[in-house]
Amino acid sequence: MPSVSLKERSQLPTTPCIYFAIDSNEVVQYIGRSINPAQRWVSHHKRQALSNHTGVRIAYLEVEVNLLHWVELALIRWFNPPLNYSVEFNELNSCDGYVSRIAKLREEKNLTQRLIAEALGLDVSTVRNWEKSRDGVKMFVRVAKLCELLNCEPKDLYEAVEPEEDAEL
Numbered sequence: 001m002p003s004v005s006l007k008e009r010s011q012l013p014t015t016p017c018i019y020f021a022i023d024s025n026e027v028v029q030y031i032g033r034s035i036n037p038a039q040r041w042v043s044h045h046k047r048q049a050l051s052n053h054t055g056v057r058i059a060y061l062e063v064e065v066n067l068l069h070w071v072e073l074a075l076i077r078w079f080n081p082p083l084n085y086s087v088e089f090n091e092l093n094s095c096d097g098y099v100s101r102i103a104k105l106r107e108e109k110n111l112t113q114r115l116i117a118e119a120l121g122l123d124v125s126t127v128r129n130w131e132k133s134r135d136g137v138k139m140f141v142r143v144a145k146l147c148e149l150l151n152c153e154p155k156d157l158y159e160a161v162e163p164e165e166d167a168e169l
């Protein structure tokens with residue numbers, strides 16, 4: 001697999017890739033995905049943690065954009081890189097064996113994370129966390145189980161109400 005040193009990260013490709021941060025002992029410390037790894041590594045959130053390791057290089061594997069999420073997930077499960085996990089991620093990701101399918105569904109509709117976030121009035125990081133099963137998994141699973149028990153759809157759980165005009169403030 002091609003690779004560049006952490007210092008040479010600007011030489012990463014600008015095409016969709018899975019990337020591997022590998023230390024001098026050939027241990028995969030982190031795996032991620034990006035449609036533009038060169039841009040992603042300008043200010044990557046794991047750069048500080050990786051600077052604690054010697055001889056870190058970033059190897060990359062070009063992947064079709066619609067497969068990025070699934071290939072990344074499979075590789076993370078295979079290599080179990082220490083910097084991909086936190087206690088919170090493990091707890092949420094193991095929520096009754098559920099993993100987010102949001103990215104796959106979003107990509108099938110040709111939507112971006114930003115479009116989803118704007119439509120819902122959220123920060124794009126919230127959508128990103130949902131897709132990586134980092135946040136919201138327990139809530140989604142509970143809503144799904146509630147709907148199963150009540151034999152309904154999530155949209156059936158709530159209804160919009162108009163505020164009363166003469167209601168006291």
